Amino acid sequence: MILVIDNYDSFTYNLVQYLGVCGAEVQVARNDEIGLEEIARLRPEGVLLSPGPCSPDRSGVCLDFLNAVTSPHPPAALVGVPVFGVCLGMQAMGLAGGGEVGRAKSIMHGKASQIEHDGKGLFEGIPSPFQAIRYHSLAVLSDAVPPGYDVTARSKDDGEIMGIRHRTLPIEGVQFHPESIDSEHGMTMIRNFVLRCGLPSQV
Numbered sequence: 001m002i003l004v005i006d007n008y009d010s011f012t013y014n015l016v017q018y019l020g021v022c023g024a025e026v027q028v029a030r031n032d033e034i035g036l037e038e039i040a041r042l043r044p045e046g047v048l049l050s051p052g053p054c055s056p057d058r059s060g061v062c063l064d065f066l067n068a069v070t071s072p073h074p075p076a077a078l079v080g081v082p083v084f085g086v087c088l089g090m091q092a093m094g095l096a097g098g099g100e101v102g103r104a105k106s107i108m109h110g111k112a113s114q115i116e117h118d119g120k121g122l123f124e125g126i127p128s129p130f131q132a133i134r135y136h137s138l139a140v141l142s143d144a145v146p147p148g149y150d151v152t153a154r155s156k157d158d159g160e161i162m163g164i165r166h167r168t169l170p171i172e173g174v175q176f177h178p179e180s181i182d183s184e185h186g187m188t189m190i191r192n193f194v195l196r197c198g199l200p201s202q203v
Helices: 012-021 036-042 061-069 088-096 186-196
Strands: 002-006 026-030 046-049 083-086 101-117 130-140 149-155 161-166 171-174
Touching (some): 002 012, 046 186, 083 088, 088 161, 088 171, 101 161, 130 161
Parallel strands (some): 046 083
Antiparallel strands (some): 101 149
16 A cells, blocks of 8 residues: 655645556545554555645645655565655655755746656656656755755756665655646656556556
8 A cells, every 4th residue: 555645735635636546545644644654554655745735844744754765774564665745745754864955046836847857767768858747836946956866857957956865775766747648758657657666556
C-alpha cells in the first residue's frame, strides 16, 4: 500500500489516480488527520507527500514524518520506506532537511518549463529536457540546499531547483506537477516510484 499525505490540494487525487493506474493500492490521509505513530502502524510500502496551497512549515505531519525517516533511529516500520514529494512535498523535504525555502524567482501558476535532469531515480527512462507544468511561488533556494541531498533537476528558463534526492535514502522530490495533463512523462515518473516501493506496475 502507498500512503498519500494530502496537503489539502486539488491535485492530490490526480496523483492517486496515477498510482491506481499503475496498479498500486492507495490510502489517503490529510496532513492534520494522521500522526507519525499511525503512519508506522500502517506500514506503507511507500509514502507520497502531495502538493498544497500552504508553505512547508504548515504541512502538518509531513515534517514530523520526514524528520523521523531521516533520523539515525527511525521507527522500525518506516526504515527505508521510499518517499516521493511533489511541489509542497519537495519543499517540506528541503525544510525538514535543513535547507531553506523562499520566494521563487517567478510566480508560476500553470506555466510550462523545460526540465533538465540527471536521468536517475524518478527520472529513469525520461528524456532530458522534457516539459513539465509548474504551480508555485516558493522554491528550495539554490544557495541553501539541504545537507545530504543532491539537486537532480532544474528548469531551463529560470534555473530553479526542480528536483532533489537524498544521497543515502530512497527519498526524492520534484517541484513541478507530474500529474498535470500537460506535463510530459508524468506516468513514467509515478511508475518509477511504484517500482521503487517494491510493487509491480501495470504500466
